[in-house]
Amino acid sequence: MLFKTRSAAVYGIDAHLIDVEIDFAGYKTEKDEFSTVGLPDAAVRESRDRVRSAIRNSGFDLPTTRITINLAPADLKKEGSGFDLPIAIGILGAYGALTIKEVHDFVLVGELGLDGTLREVQGVLPIAIAARAAGIRNVILPAANAREAAVVDGVDVFPVRSLLEVRELLNGFASGKQSMFAKPLRVDTKQLLAGSEHALPDFRDVRGQLVAKRALEVAAAGGHNILMIGPPGSGKTMLAKRLPSILAPLTFEEALETTKIHSVAGVLDKDAGLVTQRPFRAPHHTVSDAGLIGGGIIPRPGEVSLAHNGLLFLDELPEFPRNVLEVMRQPLEDGQVTIARASMSLSFPARFMLAAAMNPCPCGYRGDPSGRCHCTAPLIQRYISRVSGPLLDRIDIHIEVPAVQYKELRGGSAQEGSAEIRSRVLAARERQHARFHANAPDSGRQPPPPASDPRSRGSSRTAPRQKVFSNAQMSTQQIRIFCELSSEAERLLERAMVSQGLSARAHDRILKVARTVADLAAAPSITVQHLAEAIQYRTLDRSHWS
Structure with missing residues (x-):
């Protein structure tokens, strides 16, 4: 008997729906014959052992027979353990353990434990978006992933914890009876975004450094990349960590796009379900080029993509390997990363603000009144030249951050907080938005779409290749x-x-x-x-x- 279910596979940050076809032979064999076709990877091929044990430990006695699983379209590589659930439900349907005859209006994703419990998987937000785009109303997911997918309007997300719960849910739909698992999860995204402003470090904690604070305010207002140069202990890292507190809040479209990247990378907070604050990423200088840009046999997003719509902070900039820094030139220029492999080429968004910090010389104390720096001019030049000219050309602001004087450090005068600085930044961003909107080529016809909107693209030789949202662009x-x-x-x-x-x-x-x-x-x-x-x-x- 043939039974069909639906699942999805994630490529880059987008998902593609996959038809899972199960053919259950009508005769017994001497031993189980379980084959999976359609370009499955090792995790998908191993699903036969997890699925068989999960079904039997859930109380179903499968006969010894031949089972063929086809994952269509067959020319797309399938990877991950998320196909366990649709394969198991397809086998139960073909075997006759389900009263529902077809599940074409359901997308099923989840990894099965040997006892039939469901475990979380990565990338469920792009899967929910793909289901909505295809007009599929219902998505069945492990309970640990449900909150993440429920932020997508237009789909009903059903959190389940075991294979038996999925069977009861589907049979309830077939009989028209309300199952205890048939209530979809709802998430108030407006409330999530409204409650996101908390626990950010405040500029009020920074003593002195008025010039550096002003430079950071200018950088935040115009979306400019910034490089801070100063001795150890002058507060460069402290300033950078407070930069997100003066950036504009995320819009829902930006939050959704950022969450897709974090979901695919497996770093999303499952309790939150949605990234509600602009990302702040600070990789160590030992990071590889693949770790910074992304990579792998099946390419995964790197730090520059995880910082999309947020801030990437590179401390001790000259200590990063030269080849690692050079690969940042494309995302700084284009706002995206393209990773090419023999089997595929994927693009990840990477529009971020770069904040970097470095010492003025190898010892770090050039210009110190104590005279403890003995670095020669050639040594200093070699140190600074570790950062190439083309990369420095993409950094708009270079600012010196001197050591804080004792009187400033111990002074009792009140410092300006992030809220006051942010109000000026938001006002400046509004002026830029109004200026670019009024002068956009299509401003008389329709408002510009957000940066994450697929319609946002260059329109002619005389217009920029993409919509402009800040002066830096x-x-x-x-x-x-x-x-x-x-x-x-x-x-x-x-x-x-x-x-x-x-x-x-x-x-x-x-x-x-x-x-x-x-x-x-x-x-x-x-x-x-x-x-x-x-x-x-x-x-x-x-x-x-x-």
């Missing part, structure tokens, strides 16, 4: 339009270019940062004061660092 054409300078400001920029030997790329980044400084001041145009502040944020371009 402006194209060269938009810089000319939105960063016009007065004659006095032009002369200041020319003097800076000549005296400091700034590159053309530094020129564009200075204008972008100056536009953000003007937005924070609610100024319609860039003034000399705004431009002068932006020029000061190019520490590594100055002559004394050459």
